[in-house]
Amino acid sequence: MSIAPARLSRLCSQRSGKVKSVSEGRRPRILFVAMHHSVHTARWIEALVDVGFDLHLYPVDPAPPHAYIRGLTFHVPTPASPVVPAPRVSTGRRAARFLRHALKDPSDAIRLLREKLARRVATPPAPESPPRAGDPVRIRPVPFDGDDPQARVRLGRPDESEETITALHGPSMLAKVIADVQPDLIHSLEFQHNAYLVLAARDLMLADNPSRSFPRWLATNWGSDIYYFGRDEAHARQIRRVCEAIDLYSCECRRDLALGRSFGYRGPELPVLANSGGIDVDAAQRLRGEAPPSRRKLIMVKGYDHFAGRAMVSLAVLERFADRLKDYEIVMFSVGARPRARALELKAAGVLDIRVIDLATHGEILECFGRARAYLAVSISDGISTSVLEAMLMGAFPIQTNTSCCEEWFVQGETGFAVSPDDFEEICARFERALTDDTLVDDAAPRNLEIIRSRLDQSIMTPAIGDFYRQALGVPFRDGSERR
Incomplete structure (x- = not known):
């Protein structure tokens, strides 16, 4: 009120x-x-x-x-x-x-x-x-x-x-x-x-x-x-x-x-x-790929590894489904040191096709979301998480831990999955569903876009x-x- x-x-x-x-x-x-x-x-x-x-x-x-x-x-x-400079180092x-x-x-x-x-x-x-x-x-x-x-x-x-x-x-x-x-x-x-x-x-x-x-x-x-x-x-x-x-x-x-x-x-x-x-929703939609989410071959992953971020868990989930991700590109952004090193190891070993983004414009990140089937983020704390909103905006099915406020924006089980950061098997099960259920991800995309347009445009x-x-x-x- x-x-x-x-x-x-x-x-x-x-x-x-x-x-x-x-x-x-x-x-x-x-x-x-x-x-x-x-x-x-x-x-x-x-x-x-x-x-x-x-x-x-x-x-x-x-x-x-x-x-x-x-x-x-x-x-x-x-x-x-002028500030007195520190002793010179070669x-x-x-x-x-x-x-x-x-x-x-x-x-x-x-x-x-x-x-x-x-x-x-x-x-x-x-x-x-x-x-x-x-x-x-x-x-x-x-x-x-x-x-x-x-x-x-x-x-x-x-x-x-x-x-x-x-x-x-x-x-x-x-x-x-x-x-x-x-x-x-x-x-x-x-x-x-x-x-x-x-x-x-x-x-x-x-x-x-x-x-x-x-x-x-x-x-x-x-x-x-x-x-x-x-x-x-x-x-x-x-x-x-x-x-x-x-x-x-x-x-x-x-x-x-x-x-x-x-x-x-x-x-x-x-x-x-x-x-x-x-956000200018119409401008963002021009960065979105033409293919429906079910035909996209990209997974977006948040790479935070700090007091709250648990990107190492996300990588473990992806590694479990490596055989089913052979044709997918994994894009990690906002990447911490440990998950970055692990991601490069998995890429070098041929386990996953991972691209680590160290620096990108907002438009480049949105363009990646616009080519993604799903988005995965694991953390023990967050607000709404802007990345969740961007995933919803661009048609990527969001999988976000319930320690954020994501459930105030999407319909659990229909337009997104809110999962426990402490339940690895649940995260794996939800990710597998998003990876295999074409109807789920395709039906969620227009609903999520309408939610973002009505609340964030x-x-x-x-x-x-x-x-x-x-x-x-x-x-x-x-x-x-x-x-x-």
């Missing part, structure tokens, strides 16, 4: 007693604290560019913003003097060390390369006027006046999580930006880096001046932020501090809304929307996200009404 903006504003004010209303005479101002190089961040913000808000973005590391991000002010922490030794790291963790090696390239990009001068819809990003340097910009700053109290960030992008710098921008709403996208960072900046600002008014704060849960990390004692204390401090909370699963309440969130209920933002999501922020800010909806 939507809550009238006026009532929502009252509820937020009652929670903190210090929340200022949207300032008169200027556009509502939103400061995002987010993973600025994420396509999910970019697609979410894209829906707001033409709404009329004054948008600002604070980065959590030195990498440049995603290419899709536009029409906002990007606040770039900048050292007052080019050969440096290359060998990087190669060893790349073999061990390809994804992190790519991240390091991006950060290195970002540091070499000169910061262009900031124009005088704020950006308009469709304008490129306005870069605003924020001077850093600390001692060591590369020093690590903890985002929690001593008895809480070990999450850290460099001083250059840490809570003191964010507090400076908040004081300067004076946003009507701070929106942190993701908890463990961004919400913790806002909380630390808030602590600094209120410790400095307890009577100070802190802006209205909306925290969005991404993926495993609460479902997984909430089981860790140190993170649970930090998550509780966030949930008790925020004025608004949003998530993409009904499951996670209940978890937010259990951690102390007492604010109003906002609409449950996919964190990946909207840009024509649906863009106005929904605009109204989401009007509701959060307590300003009138597009038609001037107060929705109930």
Whole structure:
């Protein structure tokens, strides 16, 4: 149920007693604290560019913003003097060390390369006027006046999580930006880096001046932020501090809304929307192969192997059915070090025809989904999982562990399979069914496409996200009404 903006504003004010209303005479101002190089961040913000808000973005590391991000002010922490370089290492030794790291963790090696390239990009001068819809990003340097910009700053109290960030992008710098921008709403996208960072900046600002008014704060849960990390004692204390401090909370699963309440969130209920933002369904369909799913000879596999990902289990499933997959290409993406090594071993031995994608555009990934019969992902925690939505969009039958919110999107046993990550035989049985039942995969494809079109298409999501922020800010909806 939507809550009238006026009532929502009252509820937020009652929670903190210090929340200022949207300032008169200027556009509502939103400061995002987010993973600025994420396509999910970019697609979410894209829906707001033409709404009329004054948008600002604070980065959590030195990498440049995603290419899709536009029409906002990007606040770039900048050292007052050049950073003192570390002792020089010979080019050969440096290359060998990087190669060893790349073999061990390809994804992190790519991240390091991006950060290195970002540091070499000169910061262009900031124009005088704020950006308009469709304008490129306005870069605003924020001077850093600390001692060591590369020093690590903890985002929690001593008895809480070990999450850290460099001083250059840490809570003191964010507090400076908040004081300067004076946003009507701070929106942190993701908890463990961004919400913790806002909380630390808030602590600094209120410790400095307890009577100070802190802006209205909306925290969005991404993926495993609460479902997984909430089981860790140190993170649970930090998550509780966030949930008790925020004025608004949003998530993409009904499951996670209940978890937010259990951690102390007492604010109003906002609409449950996919964190990946909207997608141009018609454009995506042009990347889809003409063959029906039952005639496709490709299997998509998520390659995560970290705190939650269990790609090694997925590979074991594929290996069991190797004889039936002789004519199939297996495509693994977002691949961790262990599954990457194992996948290459299986390919070299002629067991499976596996292609590992280390780096690809979003369009290239969608094109692969559009040629896939099925999609397999095993993890012990996730949100909705954008990859599941992309599989549904492109006609690949989804097999996803039930530790995600996939069952809130597809019909179990008909348009997808939700399986237990702890039941290997069940995963094998479901995969075998998807591999052999042509009617199942062909019938599921149009139903899944209609679900995605009705809930995720840009024509649906863009106005929904605009109204989401009007509701959060307590300003009138597009038609001037107060929705109930």
